[in-house]
Amino acid sequence: MVNLTYKEISWLHKVQPDLTYIEGANILAGTFKYKAQYRSLVTITDSYNLIIELNSGNVLPKVYETNGKIERMSRIMGKELCDFHVNPNGTFCMIRRDKIFSMYKHCFDLKLFINHLTTHLYWISYYGIYGKEPWKAEEHGFGYLTNKKHG
Secondary structure: OOOOOHHHHHHHHHHOOOEEEEOOOOEEEEEEEEEEEOOOOOEEEEEEEEEEEOOOOOOOOEEEEOOOHHHHHHHHHOOOHHHHOEOOOOEEOOOOHHHHHHHOOOOOOHHHHHHHHHHHHHHHHHHHHHOOOOOOOOOOHHHHHHHHHHO
16 A cells, blocks of 8 residues: 655645645545657657556556546547556556566655656557557566567
């Protein structure tokens, strides 16, 4: 379970003012806005309405997109939601389980998580806008296991 400190909540309010920490529920809810660029690719400015469950019982919170934006992109493109790295239960698939502790070495880090979430959303936005991956995404699920076995 992740518990935010006063210092983390203050920092979050500065960098994501439209994302509200609801202490009793231990969630973040609201609009996550970002402006990001990957290497020489285009700069994308976008926003997503999210619920981030901090008490998910895992190192990483569970993240849900609440306005159906990603679902609309997938329908328009004729793709499955999993192609946008959204799990069947609606949570984001942000990282393979076997890589969590290599990225989050000691424990949850809010600044690292916000950067990770920005990167994840950039990938989704780019894929939704241009119909191709901005970089090769990690394989996961059965695809990862199959390639690991044959690799």
